Each structure stands twice: as C-alpha cells, then as structure tokens.
Amino acid sequence: MSEATEASAQPAKTRRKSPDGASSTSAVLSSYVGNNAPVFRDILKMFVPVGSTVADVTWGKGAFWTGVPDGLYEVKPSDLQMGIDCRDLPYEDGTIDALVLDPPYMEGLFRKDTGHMAGSGTHSAFRERYSNSQATAEVKDAPKWHDAVLDLYFKAGWEAKRVLRNYGIFIVKCQDEVSANRQRLTHIELINEWAEDFYCKDLFVVTRPNKPVVARMLKQEHARKNHSYFLVFVKRNPEFPKRIRPTANEARALGIDNPQPWPDDALLSGGVVADAMGTLF
Numbered sequence: 001m002s003e004a005t006e007a008s009a010q011p012a013k014t015r016r017k018s019p020d021g022a023s024s025t026s027a028v029l030s031s032y033v034g035n036n037a038p039v040f041r042d043i044l045k046m047f048v049p050v051g052s053t054v055a056d057v058t059w060g061k062g063a064f065w066t067g068v069p070d071g072l073y074e075v076k077p078s079d080l081q082m083g084i085d086c087r088d089l090p091y092e093d094g095t096i097d098a099l100v101l102d103p104p105y106m107e108g109l110f111r112k113d114t115g116h117m118a119g120s121g122t123h124s125a126f127r128e129r130y131s132n133s134q135a136t137a138e139v140k141d142a143p144k145w146h147d148a149v150l151d152l153y154f155k156a157g158w159e160a161k162r163v164l165r166n167y168g169i170f171i172v173k174c175q176d177e178v179s180a181n182r183q184r185l186t187h188i189e190l191i192n193e194w195a196e197d198f199y200c201k202d203l204f205v206v207t208r209p210n211k212p213v214v215a216r217m218l219k220q221e222h223a224r225k226n227h228s229y230f231l232v233f234v235k236r237n238p239e240f241p242k243r244i245r246p247t248a249n250e251a252r253a254l255g256i257d258n259p260q261p262w263p264d265d266a267l268l269s270g271g272v273v274a275d276a277m278g279t280l281f
C-alpha cells in the first residue's frame with residue numbers, strides 16, 4: 001500500500017469537544033475564617049433565586065443579612081422577641097421558598113434561672129444576642145441541657161417542613177458542643193434527625209478569627225470549639241422522597257422553572273473573610 005493510501009485508510013481524527021465554563025478562582029468555598037454574613041450571602045446567592053420568599057425565623061438583630069443587597073428577596077423576619085415562636089409560625093403550609101434557622105445553640109443558654117445561664121456578667125451582650133437573655137421555663141419531663149437545644153432545633157425543623165414548599169431551602173446555623181463531658185456533634189444529630197424530610201445538600205464551616213479565652217483550664221479533654229456550621233437542606237417531596245431536585249414538570253407547577261440569578265454586581269466572596277466586626281475584606 002502506498003503512503004497516501006495508508007494515510008487515507010486512517011480514521012479521521014475527531015476534534016475534542018472543549019468543556020463548557022471558564023476556569024475561576026472565585027468559586028464558593030466550604031470553609032471560611034470570619035463571621036457569618038459573607039458565608040450567608042454566598043449561600044443565598046448559590047441556593048436561593050432572586051424573588052424568593054425567605055423567612056428568617058430567629059432574626060435576632062438581622063446580622064446574617066448585612067451582606068445581602070436590598071430588594072432581592074421578600075424577607076419575612078420573625079423572632080421570639082417579636083412574639084413569634086419558630087415552632088409555631090404564622091405561615092400557611094408550603095408557602096415559603098427558603099427558611100433560615102439560628103436558635104440558641106449552647107446548652108448553657110437553656111437554664112431555668114438567668115443566674116446560671118452562660119454569658120452572664122461581662123458576656124451579657126453575647127447572651128442577649130444568642131438567647132434574648134431569657135431563662136427557659138422548667139417543664140416537668142422536658143429535655144434538659146444539650147437535649148433541650150436539640151428539642152428546639154427538631155421542633156423548629158418540623159415546622160419548617162410544614163411551611164416550606166417542596167424542594168424549598170432550609171438554612172440552619174449550628175455549633176457542636178461538649179455537654180456533661182460528652183461530645184455532642186449537633187450538626188450530625190440534626191442531619192440524621194431530618195434525613196427523611198430534608199436532603200442535606202451542603203455544609204459550610206465558619207471559623208472564628210479570634211482566639212477564644214479558656215477560663216480555669218486544668219487538663220483539656222476536648223478541643224475548644226472555634227468553628228460553627230451552616231447546613232443547607234432541601235425539603236424532600238414526600239411523594240418522591242429520593243428526588244433531590246424538582247423535575248421540569250414539578251418546577252413548572254411550583255413556578256420555579258425560570259430562576260433569576262443575582263445581578264452580576266453582587267459579587268461572590270470567593271472565600272473572602274471578614275473581621276470580627278463583620279467588615280468584609
């Protein structure tokens with residue numbers, strides 16, 4: 001066979017398809033050093049389309065929202081301090097697109113008298129911020145210590161399930177703790193408790209930028225926690241509980257088939273950090 005014939009017998013080389021998308025260093029990251037606001041902003045930008053109805057049911061001082069541009073969402077703030085318990089919300093079933101939950105996460109904030117609550121004296125601002133400085137009424141046979149923390153989260157989660165639409169986003173802030181000298185991994189306890197109703201789609205770690213002071217340290221048995229979590233859940237469709245996202249028909253029926261992204265000028269942090277006062281840099 002001549003060289004020319006041999007060459008023409010070779011299969012024609014197919015051009016490799018170039019992959020879609022451009023390389024970027026500004027991807028949203030799973031762990032951050034700083035405060036909550038930039039992480040919360042990235043979570044909303046990634047998971048909650050513009051125009052969604054978002055209920056923040058433990059609003060506190062609204063600190064989560066300081067990095068979110070105004071006007072992107074229909075925000076419904078509520079808190080026990082406003083007379084609305086996150087376990088009994090004034091919303092109709094399936095009417096909320098996204099729900100934010102950040103209740104007191106430490107067992108030290110659940111005490112029957114304020115004198116024994118965590119964060120007394122010079123730490124009262126902390127206590128005010130995290131629990132409204134209210135003691136917890138003692139109810140016979142009610143869960144205590146860390147189980148009281150979980151009880152509030154669990155009940156708030158069941159209420160979130162009621163008010164969220166199918167495939168709605170449930171954003172939960174929590175921190176693990178050592179209670180009665182036992183390691184309690186709150187984030188895992190929550191993921192397990194809600195697994196039937198919510199798919200845990202993502203997890204973010206927020207690490208405190210400053211070093212915590214440990215009072216009266218003798219022998220250290222557990223690492224001092226200096227990180228907390230944002231968990232991002234998707235409410236399952238009870239008819240098709242294995243689905244993790246709506247089908248095209250379901251999206252149409254829910255009116256979410258044309259999600260609006262954030263405007264380009266609302267930049268992602270790409271792992272940007274903030275100082276303890278929440279200033280982004």
Ligand SMILES: C[S@@+](CC[C@H](N)C(=O)[O-])C[C@H]1O[C@@H](n2cnc3c(N)ncnc32)[C@H](O)[C@@H]1O
Nearest residue numbers: 058059060061062063064080085086102130132
């Ligand atoms: C950790 S703070 C929330 C901080 C808030 N995410 C912010 O950005 O400012 C906890 C809040 O949960 C509220 N809280 C405690 N128990 C509650 C309940 N049963 N229902 C609704 N809010 C509750 C407290 O009043 C407090 O404002």
